[in-house]
Amino acid sequence: MRYFFHIGYHGQAYSGWQKLPGIVSVQKVLETALSRILKTPVSINGCGRTDAQVHASQFFFHADLTLPEDIDLLFRLNKVLPPDIAIFDILPLEGTPHARLDAVQRSYDYFIHTYKDPFLHHGSALYLGKTLDLKAMKRAAMLLLQYHDYRAFCISPDKYRTTICTVTRAQLFANEAGDRIRFHISANRFLGKMIRIITHRMLRVGDGSMSLHEFERYLIDRVPPKTIRAAYPQGLYLSRVVYPFLDLPRRTEFSTVFGPSESYWREVLL
Known part of the structure; x- marks a missing residue:
């Protein structure tokens, strides 16, 4: 099943979204957490590439997963991930929608x-x-x-x-x-x-x-x-x-930088 993950992250500690050798990236941290929880290697595709120290108050990635019926993946991921990455929603979607290519x-x-x-x-x-x-x-x-x-x-x-x-x-x-x-x-x-x-x-x-x-x-x-x-x-x-x-x-x-209200x-x- 293809799942879209709705997330946000503070990018200060990361060398951007994209996983590259020898750097700490948001993608790498997420893939490591998912693989640890599901006990199988997991690859994810993000909606774009943010640079080092750039943030995302809304970001999506997709992954093809087979989830156990009794798992609360949203809760488990937020427990495992560092405080500067938050999972807001996990959405099962029919077909093969792509987080990057289908964004308009x-x-x-x-x-x-x-x-x-x-x-x-x-x-x-x-x-x-x-x-x-x-x-x-x-x-x-x-x-x-x-x-x-x-x-x-x-x-x-x-x-x-x-x-x-x-x-x-x-x-x-x-x-x-x-x-x-x-x-x-x-x-x-x-x-x-x-x-x-x-x-x-x-x-x-x-x-x-x-x-x-x-x-x-x-x-x-x-x-x-x-x-x-x-x-x-x-x-x-x-x-x-x-x-x-x-x-x-x-x-x-979740972010005070946006101001107390619109x-x-x-x-x-x-």
Whole structure:
């Protein structure tokens, strides 16, 4: 039977999702836990690849398993797994749906704070003392909806068959004081480090070191700079994955970085 696992994880301690030799990854920890509980080797397929220290408030992976009737796998897994990985749901699905290939939309949130806070340290990116023009950053975010080729916003664009992405949402939020910022983006697909590169350039627009025209030229000309810089990894969360057959709300209540409620965040308006 094919099962979809709905999970969340804090990525600070991991070298990303993907299992690779010699590193501690989220995938490796999950496969080890499942194999230990079920007493047989288990391989899993994730909905994407998050980078080192990047988080997921919603993530899916699938596995083909034969489960004993009397096993409470959700309980057993959460007992065995470290506290920075949580299993929310285990869903049996008919056929052979694929966690990565069948996803039709992914959403990410990037969190920034401009004051030092030890409780946000591992879950939000600190840009200390930055005075940011949020309306200029909002204008940069709106430009993302007008273009589709993100060749200049990724690492190693030549390794992709295409660098076309369809961005459907690009929103900027802030708290009332304006010292915590949240960038939300949704698209059908993303390229390597694309969101962190976009965020870095939006921050440069916000602090005045890059003009809005320069930001847009990357979208128009599609020529990456010689040196590509990305925003810090710890501010980034994969926050929503949607399938034609599955659209679950995310479990944000487990993370204080998202704010006490959705009303905490106010969309930046022009």
